[in-house]
Amino acid sequence: MKRCGLVFSLAVLLLVGATFSAHGFSLLDNKLSISGYLQNQSSYRLGYESQWVSSENRLQVEMVGKLHPNFIVAGTFRGTYDAIYDLRSSSGQWGQDYAGSRDALSKEAKVRELYVDTSLGGWDFRIGQQQIVWGESDGLRLMDIINPLDMRRQFVTRDWEDIRIPQMLVKATYGIDPGSNSFLELVWNPGDVRRDRILVDTTMRDAENHSPNDSPWTISNPALLGSLEIDAPIIIASGPLAGVPLTTTTPPFMLNTAQLRQAGALTIAEDDPSWLNVRNSEFGGRLAGTLGGYFLTLNYYQGFSKTPVMKYEGGGLLNVGNIFGNPDVFTGLAPPAPTQLPMNDVLGAYLSGALGPGPYSGLLKPFPIMLRYDYPRETVVGFTFNKAAGLWVWRGEFATYLNKHYNKVAPQGWSNHISPINAAIEFTGDLVDDKILQASMIGFDYKRSIEWLNPEKMFFISAQVFNYHIFDYDEELRTGPYMQQPREDTYYLSLLINTEYHMGRICPEVLVVYDASATGWYIKSRVELKYGDHWRPEIGALYFSGDDQELPFGEFNQKNEVYIRLKYQF
Amino acid sequence: MYRTRGTHFVLAFLAVILLPVFLGAAELPDYKKYTGPIKPGVVITKANWDTYLPELQKLLPPAKLKYMSGGIREGLVTMPIVKTTYNLSTKGQMEATRKYAGTARVGADNQLTNWTAGFPFPEPKNAQEVVWNCNPTISRTSAHDDLLFYSWFGLFKGTNYEKHFLWDLFVRKYRGRTDIPPLGDMKDFTENGVAFKESFLVHTPNEVKGFIQLRIRYWDLNKLDEVYAYIPALRRLRRLTGSDNNDPILGSDVVFDDFEVWRQKLDSRMKVRVLEHRDYLVPKTYVGMENKPAYDYKKTGPYVQVEWELRPQWVLEIMINDPDYVYSKRVVYVDAVPLDQGGCYLLYWGEQYDQKGRLFKANGQLAPSASKEGFKNLFNWLYMNCLTDHYTVMDGYPTYVKGFRETIPLKEEEAFSIKGLLKRAR
Numbered sequence: 001m002k003r004c005g006l007v008f009s010l011a012v013l014l015l016v017g018a019t020f021s022a023h024g025f026s027l028l029d030n031k032l033s034i035s036g037y038l039q040n041q042s043s044y045r046l047g048y049e050s051q052w053v054s055s056e057n058r059l060q061v062e063m064v065g066k067l068h069p070n071f072i073v074a075g076t077f078r079g080t081y082d083a084i085y086d087l088r089s090s091s092g093q094w095g096q097d098y099a100g101s102r103d104a105l106s107k108e109a110k111v112r113e114l115y116v117d118t119s120l121g122g123w124d125f126r127i128g129q130q131q132i133v134w135g136e137s138d139g140l141r142l143m144d145i146i147n148p149l150d151m152r153r154q155f156v157t158r159d160w161e162d163i164r165i166p167q168m169l170v171k172a173t174y175g176i177d178p179g180s181n182s183f184l185e186l187v188w189n190p191g192d193v194r195r196d197r198i199l200v201d202t203t204m205r206d207a208e209n210h211s212p213n214d215s216p217w218t219i220s221n222p223a224l225l226g227s228l229e230i231d232a233p234i235i236i237a238s239g240p241l242a243g244v245p246l247t248t249t250t251p252p253f254m255l256n257t258a259q260l261r262q263a264g265a266l267t268i269a270e271d272d273p274s275w276l277n278v279r280n281s282e283f284g285g286r287l288a289g290t291l292g293g294y295f296l297t298l299n300y301y302q303g304f305s306k307t308p309v310m311k312y313e314g315g316g317l318l319n320v321g322n323i324f325g326n327p328d329v330f331t332g333l334a335p336p337a338p339t340q341l342p343m344n345d346v347l348g349a350y351l352s353g354a355l356g357p358g359p360y361s362g363l364l365k366p367f368p369i370m371l372r373y374d375y376p377r378e379t380v381v382g383f384t385f386n387k388a389a390g391l392w393v394w395r396g397e398f399a400t401y402l403n404k405h406y407n408k409v410a411p412q413g414w415s416n417h418i419s420p421i422n423a424a425i426e427f428t429g430d431l432v433d434d435k436i437l438q439a440s441m442i443g444f445d446y447k448r449s450i451e452w453l454n455p456e457k458m459f460f461i462s463a464q465v466f467n468y469h470i471f472d473y474d475e476e477l478r479t480g481p482y483m484q485q486p487r488e489d490t491y492y493l494s495l496l497i498n499t500e501y502h503m504g505r506i507c508p509e510v511l512v513v514y515d516a517s518a519t520g521w522y523i524k525s526r527v528e529l530k531y532g533d534h535w536r537p538e539i540g541a542l543y544f545s546g547d548d549q550e551l552p553f554g555e556f557n558q559k560n561e562v563y564i565r566l567k568y569q570f
Numbered sequence: 571m572y573r574t575r576g577t578h579f580v581l582a583f584l585a586v587i588l589l590p591v592f593l594g595a596a597e598l599p600d601y602k603k604y605t606g607p608i609k610p611g612v613v614i615t616k617a618n619w620d621t622y623l624p625e626l627q628k629l630l631p632p633a634k635l636k637y638m639s640g641g642i643r644e645g646l647v648t649m650p651i652v653k654t655t656y657n658l659s660t661k662g663q664m665e666a667t668r669k670y671a672g673t674a675r676v677g678a679d680n681q682l683t684n685w686t687a688g689f690p691f692p693e694p695k696n697a698q699e700v701v702w703n704c705n706p707t708i709s710r711t712s713a714h715d716d717l718l719f720y721s722w723f724g725l726f727k728g729t730n731y732e733k734h735f736l737w738d739l740f741v742r743k744y745r746g747r748t749d750i751p752p753l754g755d756m757k758d759f760t761e762n763g764v765a766f767k768e769s770f771l772v773h774t775p776n777e778v779k780g781f782i783q784l785r786i787r788y789w790d791l792n793k794l795d796e797v798y799a800y801i802p803a804l805r806r807l808r809r810l811t812g813s814d815n816n817d818p819i820l821g822s823d824v825v826f827d828d829f830e831v832w833r834q835k836l837d838s839r840m841k842v843r844v845l846e847h848r849d850y851l852v853p854k855t856y857v858g859m860e861n862k863p864a865y866d867y868k869k870t871g872p873y874v875q876v877e878w879e880l881r882p883q884w885v886l887e888i889m890i891n892d893p894d895y896v897y898s899k900r901v902v903y904v905d906a907v908p909l910d911q912g913g914c915y916l917l918y919w920g921e922q923y924d925q926k927g928r929l930f931k932a933n934g935q936l937a938p939s940a941s942k943e944g945f946k947n948l949f950n951w952l953y954m955n956c957l958t959d960h961y962t963v964m965d966g967y968p969t970y971v972k973g974f975r976e977t978i979p980l981k982e983e984e985a986f987s988i989k990g991l992l993k994r995a996r
Contacts (some may be wrong), residue, residue, distance in 0.1 A: 035776050062776075064996065074996055117993065124993045133806040144806075161805045178987040179758050181798075185992075288988070295798070295809060295988075386809035388794060393809045447814045449896075458817045503725065503732070503960060504821015530821065533733045533775055569776035 036061040037536075039567035042084075043154070045216060046560040051093055053216035053561070055083040056153065075114040082106050101215030104199065105152060113166045126171040131164045132187055134286060134299055136384045136395040139494045139513055140466055142439040143299055143382055143399045146187060146284070148306040151198040155217055155556060157524055157542050168192035168276060182289025189282035189303065193273035195375060196306040219482075219555055228255040229417045231357045232350060237328040237340040246329070246343075252417075263323045267315075270308070270373040280304070284380075297384045299399070308373035309405045309480030312424075312431040316365030317351060319344050323367075331355065360418060362425030374432065376405045382439075393445040395464075404437035404470075406486065407478040414483055427476075436471040443494075457500045466492040484551060491516040505530045513553075520546025520553030538565040598696060601882055601906065604629065604849035609880070614649035616642055629851040629880070631903055633921045633932030633956050640959075641873035644729060649851070654879040656912020657855055659689075660944035662748030663710050667692050667909065676702060679838035681791065687746035687754070692909050697842040700884050703915040704904045706830035707765050707787070708746060711905075711916045711946045713830065714970070715750035716980045717741040719947065721966035725822055728959050729871035735820050736774040740985040742767050745789065749945070750979050765789040767986040771994055778802070778820060780996045784986065785812070785826075791837055798988055800995040807988060816896040823953035823962040828933050831920035832888075832902055839891040846885040847906060851878045852918050855938040855946070859971040862949050863937045872961040874936045874950045882906035883918065897922040897930065914946055921956075929956045936963070945970035 025034040036059070043054045058080050065073040085106040088094040115128025135143035147164040149156065156163070169189050176182040199218040230253050234246040247253040260266050273280055284301030321327070321343030328340040332355060346355070353359035363369070382399035408431060410423035424431055443464030450459055470477065473488040493516060498509035510525040526540030542561045546554025606625050608614075614622050619642045626635060641647045658664065666688030674690035675683050676698040682690060685708065691699035706712060713719075719739040725732040743766045744759035758764040765787045772781040780802035787795050795812030815827040815834070827834040854877040856862060865874050888900040902920040907913030919934030936950035947968040954961045969977040984990040 033773075035774075035779060037776055062779075062996075119993075124989070131805050133804065135806070138804070159803050161803055164805070173989055173992060175983050175987060175989040178983045178989070179762060181988040183987075183989040183992075290796075293796075388796065388809055388811050388813075390794070391811050391813045393811050395809070445809075445811070447811055447817065449817075456818070458814055500821060503727075503823075504818065505732075530733070530777070536777060 031067070032063070032065045034061060034063050035570060037567050037569040039565060041563055041565040043216075043561045043563040046562065047558050049097065049558060051097075052084060052088065053098065054153070055087060057081045057083060070119055072117040073115070074117070076112045077110070078112050079109040080107065098214055098216050100213040101199070101218070104213070105215055122174055124173045126173075127169075129166045129168050130171070131161070131166050132169060132171055133160075133164075134297070134301075134384070135399075136386055136397040137441045137443070137464060137466070138462065138496060139464065139511065140441070140492060142397045142441055142466075143380070143384060145301055145303070145306075145380055145399070146189075146282075148194045148196045151196060151217075152215065153217060154542065154561070155198075156552075157522075165194045165197065167194050176289065180289045180291070181295070182287075184285065184287050186285040187283065187301070191273075191277040191280040191282075192275060193277075193280045193282070193304055193375075194306075195304075195308075217559065220549060228260075228421070229253065229415070230255055230350075231418065232332055232355060233330075234343070234346065234350075235330050236324070236343070237330050239325075239327045241324065241327055246324070254416075260320070260323075265317070265320050265323060265367045266369045266371070268310075268371045268373065269313075271375070294385050294387045299380070299382050299384070302377065302379045304375045305378050305405060306375070307480070308375050309407050309432050310483075311372045311374035312429075313370040313372050314365065315368050315370040316360075316363035317347055317369070318364055318366045319347075320367040321347060357419070360422040362422040363418070374405075376403075376432075376434070378403050378405065378434075391447045395441070395443045395445065397439075397441040399439045401437040401439065403434040405432055405434045405480070407431050407480040407483060408433040408474065409476050409478060409483075411476060413476075414478060432480075433474070433477065435473070435477065438467075438469045438471065440467045440469075441465065454499050454501060457504070459497060459499045462494075462496040464492075464494045466490075466494070479551070482551060484549075487517050489517070515546065515553055518546055518550045518554060520544070520550060522553045522556075534568050534570065536565075536567040536569060538567070539563070540565070598694065598700070598844055598884070599847045602846075602848040603882075604880055608651055608851070610651050610653045612651045614642060614651070616645045616648075619643060626851070629849065631850070631901070631919050631921055631932070633929060633954060634919055634934070636956065637872075637932075637952065637954055637961070640729065641870070646729065646870045647873040647875045650877050651851070652854060652877040652879055654881055655854060656907065657857060657914070657940045657946070658912050658944050659710065659909070659914050659946070660714070660749045662753070663688055663714075663944070664909070666746070666748045674702070680836050680840060680842070681838075682708070685746065687748050689909060689915060697844045697886060700844065700904060700915070701836065701842050701886060701888070704902070704917045705836060706833055706917070707789075707835075708743075709830075709915065709917070710743075710748070711914045712948065713741040713743070713766075714945050714947075715743050715747040716978050717947065718969045718977045718980060718985075719966055720969075721964050723820075723822055723824070724867045724872065724963045724965065726867075726872040726961040726963065728961075729873075731867055731871065733821075734774070734867075735772060735778065735822075737770045737772045739770045740768065740980055742980055742982070742986055749943075752979075759789065763788045763790050763793065769985055769991065772820070782991050782994055783810070784988065784991050786986075791835055798991065800991050802996065805995075807992065823931065823933075823955050823960055825931075828920070828922070828931065828953065831917035831934055832900060834890075834900075841889040841891060843887050844884055845887050845901070846883075848882065848885075849880045850883040850903060850918075852881045852883070852905075853877070853935055853937050854879050855940050856949060857940045857942060859967060862939070862967060862971070865950060865965050867963070867965075872952065872963045874963070874965075876937045876950075881918075893925065896924065898925045898927060899923050903934070916946065931955055939968065939971055941970040941974070943970075945974075947971075 038059050041056045045051055045053045061077045063075050082105055085102045090099045113129050115126050115130045118125050132146045133144050147167055150163045150165050172186045174184045199215045233249045233253050236242055236244045247255050282303030286297045286299040288297040326342045326344050329343045329346050331339055331341050331346055349355050351360045351364040379402045380399050384397045386395045408428045410427040412420050412423055414420055441464055446461045447458045468490040470488055477486055479486050493514045495512045500507050507528045513522040523543040526538055528538040540563050544553045544556035548557055549555055608625050670686045670688055671692050674685040677683055682702050689703050691703050694700045722736050724734045744756040744764045747753045767786050769784040772778050782800040784798045785795050797810040797812045799808050799810050801808050816825045818825055863874055863876050884904045884906045886902050890897055900920055900922050903918045905913055905916040921932040922930050924930040933953040935948055936952050939949045940946045947970055951964040
């Protein structure tokens with residue numbers, strides 16, 4: 001029945017597609033052109049969770065209006081309807097695993113891009129909601145730092161043009177010398193601050209179990225204050241809650257931070273940046289041109305990080321007993337010392353070290369513990385180059401993040417034990433540190449005719465080596481907000497190969513990315529068929545491998561997929 | 571002593587006798603006028619194709635004959651023969667040709683020297699001089715100083731339509747400009763050695779809409795093309811190799827080295843000779859947009875109904891002598907009407923043979939165009955794969971025949987710079 005539903009969904013797509021028989025539209029004496037596509041992409045999750053996880057229908061309409069030779073308006077609308085939420089039952093496996101993500105992923109309609117192009121005095125301006133892309137890299141982003149990504153569906157495996165989040169930007173380009181192709185490009189974001197969108201479960205649930213709002217592509221729980229392990233049992237001694245343990249009664253004495261969070265003992269704040277606040281401006285520029293056969297760019301950008309760090313902003317566990325009405329709890333002391341005292345007194349004594357280990361002066365502050373997803377301002381400078389040599393094109397990209405922010409813990413490391421958490425707060429003050437990060441890529445594109453494999457079209461082979469180096473590296477650094485320890489040097493290798501058969505109508509491609517540091521793999525293979533003017537079906541597979549919860553690939557270890565895409569372009 | 575003298579004599583004798591052969595500088599063959607039954611007034615149709623076939627085999631290049639036989643036999647088009655027409659080249663081109671006549675030279679390495687502007691060899695003496703008269707790098711018969719061409723490309727398997735794409739093509743030549751300002755040599759040539767720049771912007775289909783490519787070709791034989799592309803799927807600029815000039819474009823039969831019949835740079839390894847100098851059947855040149863031949867791919871597939879005329883052609887064989895190159899040789903057909911009688915050294919048709927000696931690809935004019943001022947170009951063009959019977963048909967027009975004042979001269983920064991490329995990028 002459910003499969004019938006998927007077939008029905010595709011049939012609707014076919015019928016609607018058939019109504020767009022034209023190859024785009026031109027109106028008003030070619031001053032307005034409209035084109036776009038309609039597509040269904042259905043994905044099937046492989047492995048122990050094998051099931052259909054999406055039947056995403058998309059309508060994208062692209063418009064260009066030439067209102068005047070010097071005033072062009074362009075826009076892109078995209079509507080998305082993921083039929084899987086209606087095709088699959090809310091009970092059973094789907095309901096148990098992913099039905100709770102309906103609100104986040106089932107429907108979406110928005111104008112993705114809308115901008116005007118105009119020129120004035122040698123400057124070309126593009127003003128409005130748009131994507132601006134810098135750099136030379138494929139697959140990983142170094143200098144492509146202006147727009148964030150929407151990774152809620154299939155992570156970063158889709159074309160970035162599809163998942164970049166357009167922003168309200170002003171781009172001004174000035175041609176210096178056409179002969180050397182030199183130009184200056186300035187970019188200003190007047191405060192339309194956006195962030196990477198990725199579904200992260202922040203409900204502090206156990207990583208093995210799905211939380212109610214999980215989507216098929218939710219990243220598992222960051223190991224941050226998942227459950228707080230303290231040194232002593234705290235059991236209510238009297239009153240209506242007598243006998244109720246606030247921590248577990250046997251070691252390790254786990255404090256349920258999910259409950260504490262619900263009760264307000266732990267707050268995690270996140271700003272919702274107000275739209276177009278000039279104080280939140282981001283800006284940058286690049287100078288580009290050819291020199292000795294090289295095409296070079298020098299880049300500068302200052303903006304907000306697209307991913308957060310977890311910032312500690314004060315507070316502790318003192319007086320947390322107020323949440324429970326400050327009942328008496330057992331002190332664990334032997335008479336004649338008091339065996340029961342009000343919970344706040346006991347916690348105060350415990351944090352100050354009077355009841356055993358301690359003191360935990362980092363947490364010896366009134367509750368709540370205040371954390372914040374912080375997106376700090378960061379500055380990036382760098383350069384890119386490319387050069388052709390015969391059938392080879394060499395590419396390079398070097399981005400220096402002058403103040404890349406990380407979470408930082410105490411030398412004893414990070415765990416859910418109260419001691420290292422307390423130490424981290426005492427050691428760092430706010431759990432955050434910044435370092436210079438050097439992100440570098442060297443790669444090549446190579447075209448080669450391999451006649452025995454394809455007599456009619458060359459192969460395109462592209463390979464890249466990436467290195468991320470953290471200067472003044474500390475073992476205490478953690479990648480926010482996941483609290484994973486970054487390496488001083490991280491290496492990635494990528495290989496992309498594609499070609500075309502049957503006069504460009506059968507187009508296979510394979511992309512392999514290897515995380516040499518964490519020994520994780522990501523492979524995307526696909527075949528697109530380009531028969532006729534309109535239909536563009538594609539089948540593909542996504543494969544991830546690596547240690548569980550190791551970003552970026554191990555985390556998706558159990559999320560391998562095959563997909564089929566049926567696209568009708570007009 | 572005697573032996574030495576004798577050796578010198580033999581060497582000198584061989585040098586005198588063989589030098590022209592080595593240089594490919596043999597005298598051009600005499601013109602052989604066609605006097606057979608095909609003449610103005612004759613219409614070749616499905617009904618009489620077989621009757622005229624022996625004559626057509628003499629008057630059409632082999633690939634062209636194969637192509638036309640499909641269209642005629644299926645009744646999609648006919649071949650009306652009309653009186654030969656002559657269209658002078660532009661005023662600036664003719665004046666420059668006269669002004670600089672006799673100054674240009676071709677070296678033993680096949681390279682053109684001392685050329686300033688116009689046709690370098692108004693009265694060619696050998697194959698090399700014919701080749702340089704029609705060489706697209708300097709020729710103005712398919713793209714003048716500046717060109718803007720709106721083009722539809724249709725792909726066909728036999729007569730069956732497959733798909734199409736649309737692009738706008740911009741071309742600018744930086745040397746020897748004679749008609750469109752700035753005249754003479756442009757700074758990009760004098761300082762950087764740029765021979766021409768070319769960019770195109772794809773409008774359709776949606777999957778490649780917005781793809782833009784900028785190519786910079788240098789005069790220096792050893793300097794590779796500089797190629798940049800804006801790739802919509804990446805939303806950014808990408809450097810491309812300038813050496814994949816035989817890789818088909820957008821799934822079509824079009825390869826860059828076959829643009830304008832023969833874009834491949836003439837190098838010292840190539841050997842050129844004239845095979846024939848006689849009449850061939852050539853599509854008539856249509857003057858003005860109002861005379862553009864009607865074309866509807868839904869009715870005639872890869873065939874365009876045009877009129878044909880008998881014109882003298884030089885048939886040149888270009889041995890490429892590069893085992894790594896996709897072709898072993900090219901045979902090209904060049905208009906041999908004298909310049910002052912309305913000739914223009916138009917490269918009408920070219921056929922490429924693979925390394926196994928098979929006729930592999932062909933391309934050329936289906937319907938040449940010209941403006942009243944003498945700017946020559948095309949309305950329709952054909953690229954064909956002779957081994958697979960796959961065709962790519964161009965249908966469009968240059969702004970020489972419509973919108974000249976609004977579009978020409980082209981704006982350097984908009985059409986031929988990366989900044990301009992990024993401005994058009996979506």
